[in-house]
Amino acid sequence: MNPFTNDPAARVTAIGEVGLIELIKAWLGPTTPKAPQGIGDDCAVLRPYPNGVLATTDGVVFGHHFDENATPEAAGEKLLKRNLSDIAAMGGSPRDALITLLLGPDVSLKFVEGFYRGLRACAEQNNICLAGGDITSTAPHFFAAYATLLGETTNPITRVGGQAGDSLWVTGTLGGSLLGHHLTFEPRISEGLFLSAYPGIKSLIDLTDGMAKDCHALFSPGIEAVFDISQIPISPAAYTQSQHTNKTPLEHAFCDGEDYELLFVLDSKADEVNLITQWKNAFKTPLNRIGWLSAISIPESPAELRRLDTGAPLPAWRGYEHLKNVIHTLQK
Ligand SMILES: [Mg+2]
Secondary structure (H helix, E strand, O other): OOOEOOOHHHEHHHOHHHHHHHHHHHHHHHHOOOOOOOEOEOOOOOOOOOOEEEEEEEEEEEOOOEOOOOOHHHHHHHHHHHHHHHHHOOOOEEEEEEEEEEEOOOEEHHHHHHHHHHHHHHHHHOOOEEEEEEEEEOOOOOEEEEEEEEEEEOOOOOOOOOOOOOEEEEEOOEOOHHHOHHHHOOOOHHHHHHHHHOOOEEEEEEOOOOHHHHHHHHOOOOEEEEEOHHHOOEOHHHHHHHOOOOOOHHHHHHHOOOOOOEEEEEOOOOOHHHHHHHHHHHOOOOEEEEEEEEEOOOOOOOOOEEEOOOOOEOOOOOOOOOOOOOOOHHHO
16 A cells, blocks of 8 residues: 555644544554553553563665555554564564654555554564554655564573584575565564574574575684575575576575574584474474584685585675665565
8 A cells, every 4th residue: 555645634744743642542452551551651661571671673664665565554564573573583572662653744544544453463463562652754755664672581592602513494485575475474483482492502593684694694703604405495486586587596595585584503412303393393384404504614715605515605695785785675
């Protein structure tokens, strides 16, 4: 849906900030409790978290993270789900969120209402309290929203700690997200919680900018990754998309952004068979052992990603690099 309208009576400016906040409270229902726990005071007063606090922030911008082919509900859900994926990548559970809207004067109330319907549905599904936020006016023809999501964990799994010999695993399937997965994905919260408790999980990240780029966050200096290409879970959408691009399905799997899957490192001494058994008992989500970390084998070579079958460096594939990729995601 197009977020903008030419009808002055249907715009957010017809009711102003105070009126919009009242509507938002009504739209959110029980997902925003009475102030000061919910919307309505200078700050939200949150109940203390018994365990460690996780904090993340991420946004959606119209024309960049979604376009008019998306429903406002899907855009609202995507905002919270992007943040949920980061909480999953630390092995945490979500708790409270603050939502900031950046609205041009021509944004339609109908769009904002649908956006909040999506936020509410996702919040209800994940037990998130929408505790507050802010509304800022922008130039016309602009819609963006940011969420700050707080979560909790007893055992945060960071990106560091992988060593030569450790294995590399990924959830779900990869590539072709632009064909729909970037809106419909399920953040891997339960899977992240499972991994945070599984012995031998050393490091964990969610894949947002493409595995070819994101996996580097798991390497220490002197380490490279060897990928068993036959085990890379290429999504059906990556095959479909490759029919319309000059890229192979494998390149889509490595380089497309917005997979929102979990990539993790398992200690070389950990019980892999038990991991697979427990995983299959708990989840339908696919899990694949896609390679391992290795000490850099050819010091003069700059390659940090290699193929197992040939030993050759993977091509100079990159994921999505913010501030550098000129063509934005939805126009790729
Ligand atoms: Mg992340």
